[in-house]
Amino acid sequence: MKRSYGNLLRRAIVLSLVLFGCGESRVDYPQRQMPEGLLREAAQLSAGYTLFHDKCASCHGKLSEGRSDRAVFFDPPAPDFTNINDPKTDPAYLYWRIESGKNVEPYRSQGSVMPAWGGYLTEQQIWQLVAYLQSRGP
Ligand code: HEC
Numbered sequence: 440m441k442r443s444y445g446n447l448l449r450r451a452i453v454l455s456l457v458l459f460g461c462g463e464s465r466v467d468y469p470q471r472q473m474p475e476g477l478l479r480e481a482a483q484l485s486a487g488y489t490l491f492h493d494k495c496a497s498c499h500g501k502l503s504e505g506r507s508d509r510a511v512f513f514d515p516p517a518p519d520f521t522n523i524n525d526p527k528t529d530p531a532y533l534y535w536r537i538e539s540g541k542n543v544e545p546y547r548s549q550g551s552v553m554p555a556w557g558g559y560l561t562e563q564q565i566w567q568l569v570a571y572l573q574s575r576g577p
Pocket residue numbers: 490491494495496497498499513514515516517518527533536537540541546551552553554556568
């Protein structure tokens with residue numbers, strides 16, 4: 440009995456070292472394929488633009504786009520997507536974050552205020568947002 444607790448503890452320690460050691464960039468999310476050609480379709484991008492300004496800009500917009508004053512207090516902060524690079528440009532990552540927001544780890548424990556849009560937006564609308572975020576410049 441004693442021995443198995445010891446093992447369990449050791450495993451828990453190793454697991455937490457691995458989790459903390461790898462940091463946030465190693466989160467696991469479902470792989471998805473962005474519908475073919477979405478980034479090149481003006482109508483889809485403009486639908487994404489409208490959705491973003493309607494539902495996201497109060498937290499993620501630039502000041503000129505109506506970002507609210509309370510956004511300064513978000514910890515972790517909400518990015519404005521004018522400089523997305525690294526693994527976060529992966530459309531599947533962006534889709535997952537929009538769909539599940541703060542409802543998944545590690546974001547839940549970090550105190551994120553990012554809403555989960557999965558129940559409010561259709562799959563197509565989420566892809567339109569992903570496409571728009573990817574096209575967003577400074
Ligand atoms: C109430 C404020 C709020 C609203 C509204 C909001 N977000 Fe967020 N969002 C955040 C915060 C804060 C973060 C950073 C913490 C995190 O990653 O969970 C975030 C993170 C994200 C991320 C991950 C960014 C990264 O670099 O990892 C994506 C993608 C995202 N939001 C997209 C959206 C989209 C698209 C909308 C609109 C449909 C939206 N958000 C609406 C607050 C908000």
